[in-house]
Amino acid sequence: MSAASRKSLQAVREAVQKGDRAPLWAAIFENIVRGFTIAVVLMLVFILGTIVWEGVPQISWDFLTKAPTDGMREGGIFPAIFGTIFVVLFMILLALPLGIFGAVYMVEYVRNGPMARVIRAAVNNLAGVPSIVFGLFGLGFFILFIGRNLDYYAFGTPRDNAEAQLIEEQLEPLRAQYREEAIAQAKIDELKGKERGDFIRGYVAERMPAQNRKVFGQGAMFWAAATLAILVLPVIIVSTEEALRAVPASMREAAYGLGASKWQVISTVVLPQARSGIMTGAILAVARGAGELAPILFVGVTFFMPSLPLTEPVNFGPLVIQVVNPFQEFMHLNYHIYTMATQHPDPVGTRSIQFGTTLVLIVITFMMNIGAIVLRRRYARS
Amino acid sequence: MVLRLMDKQSAKIEPMGEELAPFLEVDSLSVWYGEKQAVQDVSLSAPKNTVTALIGPSGCGKSTLIKTINRINELVPGVRIEGDVRIGGESILGEKVDLRSLRQRIGMVFQRPNPFPKSIFENVAYGLKIHGVKDKQTLDDVVEWALKHAALWDEVHDRLKSSALDLSGGQQQRLCIARALAVQPDILLMDEPCSALDPIATSRIEELIGHLKEEYTILIVTHNMQQASRVSDYTALMWLGELVEYNRTDELFMNPKEKTTEDYITGRNG
Ligand SMILES: Nc1ncnc2c1ncn2[C@@H]1O[C@H](COP(=O)(O)OP(=O)(O)O)[C@@H](O)[C@H]1O
Ligand SMILES: [Mg+2]
Numbered sequence: 001m002s003a004a005s006r007k008s009l010q011a012v013r014e015a016v017q018k019g020d021r022a023p024l025w026a027a028i029f030e031n032i033v034r035g036f037t038i039a040v041v042l043m044l045v046f047i048l049g050t051i052v053w054e055g056v057p058q059i060s061w062d063f064l065t066k067a068p069t070d071g072m073r074e075g076g077i078f079p080a081i082f083g084t085i086f087v088v089l090f091m092i093l094l095a096l097p098l099g100i101f102g103a104v105y106m107v108e109y110v111r112n113g114p115m116a117r118v119i120r121a122a123v124n125n126l127a128g129v130p131s132i133v134f135g136l137f138g139l140g141f142f143i144l145f146i147g148r149n150l151d152y153y154a155f156g157t158p159r160d161n162a163e164a165q166l167i168e169e170q171l172e173p174l175r176a177q178y179r180e181e182a183i184a185q186a187k188i189d190e191l192k193g194k195e196r197g198d199f200i201r202g203y204v205a206e207r208m209p210a211q212n213r214k215v216f217g218q219g220a221m222f223w224a225a226a227t228l229a230i231l232v233l234p235v236i237i238v239s240t241e242e243a244l245r246a247v248p249a250s251m252r253e254a255a256y257g258l259g260a261s262k263w264q265v266i267s268t269v270v271l272p273q274a275r276s277g278i279m280t281g282a283i284l285a286v287a288r289g290a291g292e293l294a295p296i297l298f299v300g301v302t303f304f305m306p307s308l309p310l311t312e313p314v315n316f317g318p319l320v321i322q323v324v325n326p327f328q329e330f331m332h333l334n335y336h337i338y339t340m341a342t343q344h345p346d347p348v349g350t351r352s353i354q355f356g357t358t359l360v361l362i363v364i365t366f367m368m369n370i371g372a373i374v375l376r377r378r379y380a381r382s
Numbered sequence: 383m384v385l386r387l388m389d390k391q392s393a394k395i396e397p398m399g400e401e402l403a404p405f406l407e408v409d410s411l412s413v414w415y416g417e418k419q420a421v422q423d424v425s426l427s428a429p430k431n432t433v434t435a436l437i438g439p440s441g442c443g444k445s446t447l448i449k450t451i452n453r454i455n456e457l458v459p460g461v462r463i464e465g466d467v468r469i470g471g472e473s474i475l476g477e478k479v480d481l482r483s484l485r486q487r488i489g490m491v492f493q494r495p496n497p498f499p500k501s502i503f504e505n506v507a508y509g510l511k512i513h514g515v516k517d518k519q520t521l522d523d524v525v526e527w528a529l530k531h532a533a534l535w536d537e538v539h540d541r542l543k544s545s546a547l548d549l550s551g552g553q554q555q556r557l558c559i560a561r562a563l564a565v566q567p568d569i570l571l572m573d574e575p576c577s578a579l580d581p582i583a584t585s586r587i588e589e590l591i592g593h594l595k596e597e598y599t600i601l602i603v604t605h606n607m608q609q610a611s612r613v614s615d616y617t618a619l620m621w622l623g624e625l626v627e628y629n630r631t632d633e634l635f636m637n638p639k640e641k642t643t644e645d646y647i648t649g650r651n652g
Contacts, residue, residue, distance in 0.1 A: 250496035255498075256457060257492075259512065260482075268512065269498060
């Protein structure tokens, strides 16, 4: 290289270094952006800080393991933690198989055909529906439609007024017969006035077949889980689709090349390799489902329950077995916070309970998100 | 047996198996991807226990041709096939052909080593398992046999449980060969099996191919002409989807009949 060109290169270098300094407007812009960023971070810090500051003193072993007492002024929030965990557990048990099947169907069977486009459009629209609408849908579809029909076919419970009237008419002769029986009882002569009426009513009620048995046609943890499952279905389908598509074509070719059937390729090669991607989606879905209140508002969540939603105890020798009964109402952290803050007669006195509950909720969802991030990292590496 | 016979008299054998019966026959095969024709009216046949090399520039339809033989390119939506492929005289392109047993008879090794992210053992045993072999002893025996045949046993016999992904590229490719051999095929299709490997790994695979043809009929795609001349008995040159020339390998390289062939093998083209 000649000396002359070296000199000119030096000039270029100096010019470039000088040009390094940013113009004024760029500095202003940068500071505005920085200001907004700091504002956002500060807001987050303020919110989390307040919750932690106010919530931590409330946390105790009793708070985490006891039921509320004294009109929700004392005691703990265990039934709400219990309900929150189990409702999302049932939710994921319902949503995961459905979401995986949907994604497998789209990616492996219909690919980019018209069917895949229809499903994809449906999934995208589902993701955009306000969550309160899911709540209304859950009430209308699961409880009033499916639940009532189940009760009707299982126990003959009337589904509407007309049916109730019809059943009433059919039962009337039976009722009359029992009333006469009651009157014919020797004992009746000794009773007077109200006592007499009570006896007859009691006698008849004891013997009449159940007419209004409701097991399915009312708010229940299962319906809440089903409603949440629909809400999180897009999360699972989209992440499963992504995970399935990320399985290299060479893996499918290898398996097909050895004579594997389509189903064998999916079950022994594609799904195992997509596993951590699917798990990530599942955890995100759980975190999302645990944070929602609107979808479960009308389908089974309740302010207070005297006991946990469990089945009747069954004795297996020395063992007493009691499992969760998903067809009962349940308490939930989100609803607990909401009612304590807005419905409780003493919202100020129970402030620390509200903060404690919020802290517990945040810690639970935060842990789930951390889990998803860890899984995703591991997934990205392999 | 056939092989030894052939080696001795290879100089005298007439091209294209007039003495050896054709085992794998491709008959006027054309393949389209949608509107685009990738293979045009190709016919060739290979006798048992021979190595046939397919050479030609990228995109000339080599992979398409061999993927039609095990019908794996039917996985591509919109693919259309005309003509026929026969193995031992029987057409394999019919609707009624059982793809599972067809692909069991035709092993395939791909351009990039593609072991499953499972253990070495599980990779080799995979094909057997999907074909319903459950007996532990059988699996053990066949895995050992296949790894020995693929010249990999000595390197991995003490770590069959470790991940196949920890092997080197060359070892992975031999593992893929073992995986293909384990299901007892008659034919091996190899699509540029050495293009992702270093020269030493390549020479090991080439050596292996020399041994494997004693038992298998091999069709190998390569863009490396030295490789074709080293490993194959027959060579086919493809050009823009058409078969330009098909002959005994030494003939084709020493005495090309077509101008295109001459230009291609002397590097004036492609
Ligand atoms: N899956 C596919 N879909 C559409 N076109 C393809 C596909 N695979 C290959 N082709 C086209 O077919 C032609 C032949 O490809 P290929 O058989 O892969 O050639 P080669 O193996 O000789 O490089 C190329 O033009 C390629 O673009
Ligand atoms: Mg190719």
